[in-house]
Amino acid sequence: MQEENIPVLPSQEGAEAAARTKKRAATVKIVRLAVDYLFLIALAAVFLFPFFVMICLSILPDKDIYRQVLFTSSGVINFGTYTKILSGGSKYLSYLGNTLIVAAITTVGIPLVSSLCAYGFAKMEFAGKEVVFGIVLATMMIPAVISLVPLYTLYARFGWLDTLFPMWVPSLFGGGATNIFLMRQFMRGIPNDMIKAAQLDGANSFVIYFRLMLPLCLPILLYVAVQSFLGAWNDFMTPFTYLSVGSKHITLALGVYYDYTNSSQTLANEAMAAGVIMTLPCAVIFFCFQKYLIDGVAVTGMKD
Amino acid sequence: MTSSTKKKLRRNIEGYLYVLPVILGVLIFTAFPVIYAFVCSFFETPLKPIGEGFDHFVGLGNYFKSFSDAYYSRKFFTSLGVTFLYAATYIPISLVLSFLLAVFLNKQVKGMRFFRVLYYLPVLLPAVCTGMLWNRITDPYYGVITKALQNIGINWSWFELPQTSMVSFEFISLFTLGGNMILWLAQLKNVPKSLYESATLDGAGKFRQLVSITVPICTPMILYNVIMSIIGVMQTYSQVLTLTGSKGSGLEDSLLFYVFNIYDNRVTHFGYACALSFILFAIIGALTAVVMKTSKWVYYTEEG
Numbered sequence: 001m002q003e004e005n006i007p008v009l010p011s012q013e014g015a016e017a018a019a020r021t022k023k024r025a026a027t028v029k030i031v032r033l034a035v036d037y038l039f040l041i042a043l044a045a046v047f048l049f050p051f052f053v054m055i056c057l058s059i060l061p062d063k064d065i066y067r068q069v070l071f072t073s074s075g076v077i078n079f080g081t082y083t084k085i086l087s088g089g090s091k092y093l094s095y096l097g098n099t100l101i102v103a104a105i106t107t108v109g110i111p112l113v114s115s116l117c118a119y120g121f122a123k124m125e126f127a128g129k130e131v132v133f134g135i136v137l138a139t140m141m142i143p144a145v146i147s148l149v150p151l152y153t154l155y156a157r158f159g160w161l162d163t164l165f166p167m168w169v170p171s172l173f174g175g176g177a178t179n180i181f182l183m184r185q186f187m188r189g190i191p192n193d194m195i196k197a198a199q200l201d202g203a204n205s206f207v208i209y210f211r212l213m214l215p216l217c218l219p220i221l222l223y224v225a226v227q228s229f230l231g232a233w234n235d236f237m238t239p240f241t242y243l244s245v246g247s248k249h250i251t252l253a254l255g256v257y258y259d260y261t262n263s264s265q266t267l268a269n270e271a272m273a274a275g276v277i278m279t280l281p282c283a284v285i286f287f288c289f290q291k292y293l294i295d296g297v298a299v300t301g302m303k304d
Numbered sequence: 305m306t307s308s309t310k311k312k313l314r315r316n317i318e319g320y321l322y323v324l325p326v327i328l329g330v331l332i333f334t335a336f337p338v339i340y341a342f343v344c345s346f347f348e349t350p351l352k353p354i355g356e357g358f359d360h361f362v363g364l365g366n367y368f369k370s371f372s373d374a375y376y377s378r379k380f381f382t383s384l385g386v387t388f389l390y391a392a393t394y395i396p397i398s399l400v401l402s403f404l405l406a407v408f409l410n411k412q413v414k415g416m417r418f419f420r421v422l423y424y425l426p427v428l429l430p431a432v433c434t435g436m437l438w439n440r441i442t443d444p445y446y447g448v449i450t451k452a453l454q455n456i457g458i459n460w461s462w463f464e465l466p467q468t469s470m471v472s473f474e475f476i477s478l479f480t481l482g483g484n485m486i487l488w489l490a491q492l493k494n495v496p497k498s499l500y501e502s503a504t505l506d507g508a509g510k511f512r513q514l515v516s517i518t519v520p521i522c523t524p525m526i527l528y529n530v531i532m533s534i535i536g537v538m539q540t541y542s543q544v545l546t547l548t549g550s551k552g553s554g555l556e557d558s559l560l561f562y563v564f565n566i567y568d569n570r571v572t573h574f575g576y577a578c579a580l581s582f583i584l585f586a587i588i589g590a591l592t593a594v595v596m597k598t599s600k601w602v603y604y605t606e607e608g
Contacts, residue, residue: 057441070448114326135330141535146474147337149337149578150344151337170329177532180326257435257549261436272437
């Protein structure tokens with residue numbers, strides 16, 4: 001950068017020297033850029049390695065599985081693993097169905113309910129608001145396992161064991177403090193003048209929430225929705241705690257663990273295909289919403 | 305009743321209606337189980353539906369059991385040791401590496417956003433898929449990676465030896481560095497460009513700028529990440545379970561994380577499992593308090 005600012009001297013020699021340094025600076029810049037990209041690509045290869053291995057193994061013919069290779073020498077691409085998993089009446093399809101039910105309710109429920117509560121905390125005035133919000137925030141510090149295990153006793157009383165209820169009912173109560181905190185932070189950034197203007201036009205608080213706040217909060221709503229979907233899709237602990245082996249309500253995360261983790265039960269190619277199918281929706285959703293996700297995470301780290 | 309108090313009452317009721325779901329959620333899914341678990345921790349009782357009473361009162365017996373009874377104390381201290389070892393090694397390594405990754409990815413190079421997305425991708429891989437994948441590819445007899453490493457002369461036993469289990473687990477966990485990286489990147493955006501410019505004018509090199517400008521400005525995020533990592537790492541469970549499958553907590557309990565102990569005891573010794581949960585809660589609380597108390601190194605900028 002600095003070299004470029006050297007004033008060109010009037011003499012022939014000076015001009016040549018300046019041109020030489022300029023050229024050298026340009027070369028250095030290109031080399032640096034090339035090194036950067038080389039490094040970036042090398043790191044990308046490392047981070048994508050698990051995906052690569054999973055996909056390679058999933059299309060390997062059965063006879064190559066025990067040869068400890070990634071690619072077959074026969075040139076056959078085996079999609080049979082996928083059709084086997086997704087064929088009618090397979091256990092995997094039942095896992096998928098259960099997971100879709102839970103994920104659908106959670107993805108709609110959490111953003112809706114948590115935005116309602118966040119609106120209350122961000123824009124309404126009521127006695128004890130700060131205390132209630134403080135208590136809600138404090139629950140973030142409580143380790144999940146401390147409530148996960150004793151809730152079993154409650155769900156047993158409700159008759160919720162071996163059902164999908166423990167997986168989705170909590171989402172109708174806002175799905176935890178983190179979402180409400182994020183939404184509240186976002187809503188506090190919306191000017192109160194807009195709300196006052198709406199009030200003057202005769203809008204009540206719910207109309208303001210529904211017609212004004214929700215559209216303005218779309219980025220954070222999407223962020224929470226995507227996070228809720230991923231959370232529901234990947235949740236292992238909840239089904240593991242409340243569903244017994246062989247239950248017909250087993251979700252994908254638990255089913256993949258029971259059926260495919262141990263090498264004694266299934267071939268690796270089928271297990272990897274099961275993993276690829278489970279990962280695919282997460283990857284697609286991430287690529288579609290990566291802007292909201294990455295920007296949303298930026299909000300997560302901000303303090304009050 | 306005057307109209308102003310009536311109006312005030314109405315406003316309070318309205319506000320509480322909005323936050324009612326989260327209040328109920330906290331009461332049912334957090335406060336209730338935590339209090340119930342606390343009561344149960346004083347009883348010797350198996351897991352059973354709520355309302356069927358407790359067996360017999362043992363006072364602080366469940367809490368002392370971890371220290372007095374030979375069998376329980378061995379498990380307790382082993383699990384504590386494993387968890388602390390993981391926390392003490394993995395938290396610093398992952399924070400430093402993800403920070404360096406973020407600094408590198410903060411360069412203004414074309415296509416950087418794409419690389420960030422790629423590096424974040426492994427975070428989205430469902431934990432159960434990561435577990436299954438590595439379980440298969442590190443298998444001593446059929447694993448692709450085991451074979452590939454042998455071919456280049458490395459005989460790494462992964463989870464077949466107690467000595468290598470922890471290092472292997474930490475290595476696999478490092479693939480999710482992208483999660484912290486995104487948080488750092490958000491913080492790096494907040495560093496005022498003018499600081500670097502004046503530092504360059506003063507002749508400070510890139511490394512000096514990193515140590516004297518970037519790191520101090522990132523200290524609030526360091527504090528946040530350290531606390532969140534402690535809370536997360538102390539609860540490690542499903543990552544290990546899905547990875548080791550039938551071997552559970554690893555050979556000779558080399559991966560017996562604290563929560564394994566809670567889960568192993570929860571059915572027959574529910575009271576003891578509750579006591580263990582509260583000991584964990586106390587440990588997390590104490591560690592967080594220590595980090596907060598010693599957080600004089602955190603530098604808050606004016607707008608912070």
